[in-house]
Amino acid sequence: MNALRKGSRLLSPLWSVGAQASATGAVSATARPDGQRRTIVNRTLLRVPEDYPEPWDYKEKGFTFMDAIFDKTMPRFHQNSKLIVIEGNIGAGKSTVAKELADQLGFYYMPEFKMDDILVDRYGNDMRKFYHLFPERFRIPDINMFYKNPMSDMSAVMQDRIFNCRFDQYMNALAHIMNTGQGVVLERTPHADFVFTNAMRAKNWLSLEYFKHYYYLRKKALPQLNFWPHLVIYLDTPVSKCLENIKKRGNATEIAAVDEKYLSTIAESYKDSLKEFQKHSKILAYDWSKPGDADTIVEDIERLDLDFFEWHSGDVLEEWFLPNDEVTWGGWRMHVTDKYNARVQAFDGVDTHEVGELYINPRDQGHFIHTMKKHVLKSPYGYGYNEHLGDERKGMGMHVMGNTLPERWYDYYFKEAYYDNVASHESGLDPYATSYDPDYVHAHH
Numbered sequence: 010m011n012a013l014r015k016g017s018r019l020l021s022p023l024w025s026v027g028a029q030a031s032a033t034g035a036v037s038a039t040a041r042p043d044g045q046r047r048t049i050v051n052r053t054l055l056r057v058p059e060d061y062p063e064p065w066d067y068k069e070k071g072f073t074f075m076d077a078i079f080d081k082t083m084p085r086f087h088q089n090s091k092l093i094v095i096e097g098n099i100g101a102g103k104s105t106v107a108k109e110l111a112d113q114l115g116f117y118y119m120p121e122f123k124m125d126d127i128l129v130d131r132y133g134n135d136m137r138k139f140y141h142l143f144p145e146r147f148r149i150p151d152i153n154m155f156y157k158n159p160m161s162d163m164s165a166v167m168q169d170r171i172f173n174c175r176f177d178q179y180m181n182a183l184a185h186i187m188n189t190g191q192g193v194v195l196e197r198t199p200h201a202d203f204v205f206t207n208a209m210r211a212k213n214w215l216s217l218e219y220f221k222h223y224y225y226l227r228k229k230a231l232p233q234l235n236f237w238p239h240l241v242i243y244l245d246t247p248v249s250k251c252l253e254n255i256k257k258r259g260n261a262t263e264i265a266a267v268d269e270k271y272l273s274t275i276a277e278s279y280k281d282s283l284k285e286f287q288k289h290s291k292i293l294a295y296d297w298s299k300p301g302d303a304d305t306i307v308e309d310i311e312r313l314d315l316d317f318f319e320w321h322s323g324d325v326l327e328e329w330f331l332p333n334d335e336v337t338w339g340g341w342r343m344h345v346t347d348k349y350n351a352r353v354q355a356f357d358g359v360d361t362h363e364v365g366e367l368y369i370n371p372r373d374q375g376h377f378i379h380t381m382k383k384h385v386l387k388s389p390y391g392y393g394y395n396e397h398l399g400d401e402r403k404g405m406g407m408h409v410m411g412n413t414l415p416e417r418w419y420d421y422y423f424k425e426a427y428y429d430n431v432a433s434h435e436s437g438l439d440p441y442a443t444s445y446d447p448d449y450v451h452a453h454h
Contacts, residue, residue, distance in 0.1 A: 048315045049089055051307065052115025057087050064189035071417030072188060072346040077339035085190035089114060091315055092182055094195045097244035098275050099267060100254035102300050103196050106244065109303030111194040117185055121196035122174045124151040124167065127424040132398045134385050142380045144373035144450060156262035159212065165219040165366035168206060170423055175199040176355060177421045179234055183345040198238065200286065203227060204278035211274040222364045230355035235341065236328045237289035239315045242306065243279065244297040248272045288324050291315060349411040352422060375435030376449045379442040381428070389440050392425040
């Protein structure tokens, strides 16, 4: 049983996190062949065998069936090959804690996804600079645009895009662990993303139709991630303290939009989120009304047994123990590294015709593609194939399934890879955008 900690003092237990090793018939991690041994240790105490494999350069090479034959996954796992996620309300102080934990444990730090991560492309083009040329449906808000006009239909488009990207980022975290063995500290997860959807709905910023669509999509997408975090660290910060921290940041639009009702809905929703995490992950919850320090959290982590799974005692850590051979681990490693099959199963075939906010006028889509060709890329070609922008000449066979990017890896589908799958009659019949109409946006909006 883990506990709610206030500062450096442990209080009464708040959320149970699954039994520790004690029962007869328990399966000990030390007796298993999958390399999951003992628990997390400080990076200065981590010891790996002399023949420990070098990190696999998955961002350059990807990971294919042929790679799986020659590069094994299980030998990479050591006691720190874990996924830790940090959750908490807006203004709780997650980033500071996450960075310090990653540094002390020697983990790879993944900051919270932000819309800025996908709004600037490889060539330095900031999509927001072209929004006056794009149809309104393609002006995906960043967080400041959202705060300025949260009642806009584009709030649902933004939230839909954020969930997609949190899904990608979570797979990135899993891919990093399986390809390198290094643990990951991740800020926020797609599993708890619904706390924001609930808050936006409570403020009437999302329609009921989108709200239903979101939960259907969530139920369809999360199983494709399979692996839940080993450990969830929740910073339980009072709403009044969050508001105080938000005001200190000095963002006028954030201060105006993020009020007590919004933050309170997030806080209440986290109770449901933690109940869901509790079935799969260990949890450390801290009273963060007065922030503690990372040293104390590390001490608590080191006391947890994150390598024990007891059959028939619940699902906590089960997904990390079910694969027990190289073939199975290799399959999951391909799944999270490639992303294609996971995204198809998660997001394809989901009807949106009843969700007005997500509707795209076909003519708007055609104009968007023409604008990308005329003003953004200044080329009829997709990302990675523009010599005038510095790309090297690429031959046939460079693309991978699902897109034609020359690279085998992308961080976020909606950064660049999506562009290959945007199509219209206009773009198909006019690949060079010779029919581009500079007055289209003015005439149609």
